[in-house]
Amino acid sequence: MAKIALKSVTLQGKNAEIRQKDILIEGNRFVRICESLAPQDLDGAEVVDCSRFAVLPAFYNGHTHAAMTLLRGYADDMPLQKWLQEYIWPFEAKLCGDDIEIACRLAVLEMIKSGTVFFADMYWHRERTIKVVEEMGIRASVGVTFAESLMSPEAIEKNFEFLAAHTGESERVRLAVAPHSVYTVGENMLKRCAEFARAEGYGVHIHLSETLQELKDCEKQYGCSPVRLLDRAGMLDENLAAAHCVHLSDSDLKALVDSGTTAVLNPCSNLKLASGIPPIDRLLNAGAKVAMGTDGASSNNNLDMHEEMKLAALLAKVQGGAETLPAREVLDMATVNTARAYGIADAGEIREGALADCLLVRLDDERMTPCHDLVSNWVYAADSNCIDSVICNGKFVMRGRHVDGEEEIKEAARACAKRLANS
């Protein structure tokens, strides 16, 4: 089994004490964290001098549309309906499987470079997404997207067949049932998705309560809020990851908490599209499970979980006071909480036995200087450029800020976007 020994890496414990330790990775797990690894631990291991680095948990991105990197900067600063109808949808209509594969590679490259080792995707041509994730060495929950208003009944049935066969699942790739939203999937289909997911052991990933228009339309069609509609459809439970959750009544909030549903916040996208500010403080006070994602690059316009994490902390404080959502807690939201929301129970933390996903962060960066508090520096002062290397599943996917094949990936994306914009 492959072994990596991280020698003299800086860690911060729960009590805020900053110390150097050694970490041994065997296979895809952290197996030992101690003062100094013994000679037999180092036997056959690749020994990495980490005296310049801190180790921090890698990011888990709980909601995105990876292939939308091709639309980065294609349309901004306009109302939602105009943005969707005149720009985003016409561009997306041109995308074929090859384009989506190229776009996904660019997305995974950007995620790795900003310290993300997992993403929960919701898009089309899932087989291309799976291929790219397998090739590039990170993890994903690939949502199989249901949108009745955009798909034929045959395509819907093919989705269920794809899921029933557990097509493409592996050590690093999971599938999820991904009904797009309450405005593209009817109540009966929501019920069927919920029942199917439970029977097959899948998690469910959906857009929920993102805009006031969604609430208004749901009220008109169903006489209840989107959260209540999911409740009626039997979809609220511990295996539901509900992206956005911007507009929640107290009763909605209680339903999420009681059911163990995770709210996956995407504040950058919500602000940029003027959907609203997610009620982070109310979610925390109610005891809700809260995770984080970036949404797609067309409404963010990047996939940087570090930016998202800092923004969530800032918004929570202005909502609830400066002591709300301290650095350690918001880091958990962007790492371990998001992992758990997608059923990965033993990841997102630096501890013995956990999956070996982590970041080596440059302590000598000016933003990490001085270092009164490592986690504070990481959350509030650093940016993703402070990351030197990224380990996923016990293997380096970035080293010294280099990712294999990155120039080719960017060149292909540039050519593809140019062709599509001019077609």
Place this chain on the structure above:
Amino acid sequence: MAKIALKSVTLQGKNAEIRQKDILIEGNRFVRICESLAPQDLDGAEVVDCSRFAVLPAFYNGHTHAAMTLLRGYADDMPLQKWLQEYIWPFEAKLCGDDIEIACRLAVLEMIKSGTVFFADMYWHRERTIKVVEEMGIRASVGVTFAESLMSPEAIEKNFEFLAAHTGESERVRLAVAPHSVYTVGENMLKRCAEFARAEGYGVHIHLSETLQELKDCEKQYGCSPVRLLDRAGMLDENLAAAHCVHLSDSDLKALVDSGTTAVLNPCSNLKLASGIPPIDRLLNAGAKVAMGTDGASSNNNLDMHEEMKLAALLAKVQGGAETLPAREVLDMATVNTARAYGIADAGEIREGALADCLLVRLDDERMTPCHDLVSNWVYAADSNCIDSVICNGKFVMRGRHVDGEEEIKEAARACAKRLANS
């Protein structure tokens, strides 16, 4: 006169067209921007191949306390009064001139690396700040700080003498009259500062309407808002840069607009300290002059104007709709508007005749890929790591992400912070 020729650099015009051009810098100005420089333009010039780069205006940081980098991460996630009284003030009380010089160097290093070539400072030991700015090649407005509640009458008079002699002013360094705030400077001293500044041709830099407590205390003491108090003191005018402006009544807003005062926004600090969300949309709708700053590293916790710029754009949109504060306008706030707020009329833009301050930004970064819109990518998708080089006043202050002496600067800051934290 020194000449630099930037060959084949990518620019985006006002009409969003993206083109490659050549730029000639002579002395400290852009002298020619054209399709292709003539041989005589290149004669004696350093020719820089910029085919991989876009040129964008460098940032002007309109409000900070540079030396507070030493307190980065020293105290977070706590209410303002506890933060100030138990942590920030006791730490600051230990700082001597040498410490402040070390801290300023770290701040200027961080600013250069994140694309900032000017900062408006308000702190102590201004002669040390001036020294560092002169040495490191950027610009500053060094505020001479008045705080009656913290200073002796003799120290106040020395401030006026220092200013009357225009001590330390140079091509890149200006002084400003910097009454700290309405809660540390009384009405008579505010009047004196305003009159003195006008007589001596200085700008004024103050904290204004940052917290609700400030408004409450001002109302109690003076029977009016902080903005109205400055109006009474004759301080509101085109030469006033008012930092924060979080809490403004419609009447306050009108007074700022009518007087030509610039509001210098620091949203990251305001959110982190839970002071409030600055009313960006209302300021813009009222036609106010709006600039930007980072505040000090103890409440941000970095000096990255790019982060500040994106945050301002996001907040403006969620306040006023997705079309509010488009990318080009928020970039102006962080560059040309801030330069003008501090009396630098011909800077912050890439145009013939302007001061030669600019960034060379890597077009081949994954966050700049694809490039449907250069300015959108820069504002919403990039981070400061996309900056390859920084030019200030016609000279490179960073090249290929290297700043002269950076390792020594960081090492000195680490040692200094450690000594202070343990003393």
